[in-house]
Amino acid sequence: MSTVAxxxxxxxxxxxxHVDQGHFPxxxxxxxxxxxxxxxxxxxxxxxxxTTHIRLGFGPVVDVENGRTDATAGVVEHKxxxxxxxxxxxxxxxxxx
Numbered sequence: 472m473s474t475v476a477x478x479x480x481x482x483x484x485x486x487x488x489h490v491d492q493g494h495f496p497x498x499x500x501x502x503x504x505x506x507x508x509x510x511x512x513x514x515x516x517x518x519x520x521x522t523t524h525i526r527l528g529f530g531p532v533v534d535v536e537n538g539r540t541d542a543t544a545g546v547v548e549h550k551x552x553x554x555x556x557x558x559x560x561x562x563x564x565x566x567x568x
Contacts, residue, residue: 475508479516487511487519517545537561 475490493505505525512518521541528534542556 475510475520477510477512477518479512479514481512484512513545515545517543519543531567532565534564534567535560535562 475488477484477488481488487509488511489507489509491507507523508521510518510520519542521539523539524535524537526534526536538558538560540556540558542554544552544554547553
């Protein structure tokens with residue numbers, strides 16, 4: 472399991488960082504990755520994170536294809552915290568159905 476993390480103290484934190492898992496070699500005619508994680512942070516303070524994967528299965532119980540989760544969090548006008556997350560997928564199969 473990999474995790475990508477960014478702090479506002481990191482150089483170029485607003486540009487973000489990413490990690491690819493299960494990717495094809497550099498210079499391969501085939502591109503893509505089984506999973507990609509992205510994260511960024513600003514001095515506002517706010518941050519974003521996303522994870523995209525091709526296929527994930529848990530035996531015959533759950534099978535998800537082309538899933539993506541996006542999350543944002545930050546402080547609004549130095550008064551309130553705001554967090555938001557959305558998960559989408561192309562296909563969800565439960566109990567092999």
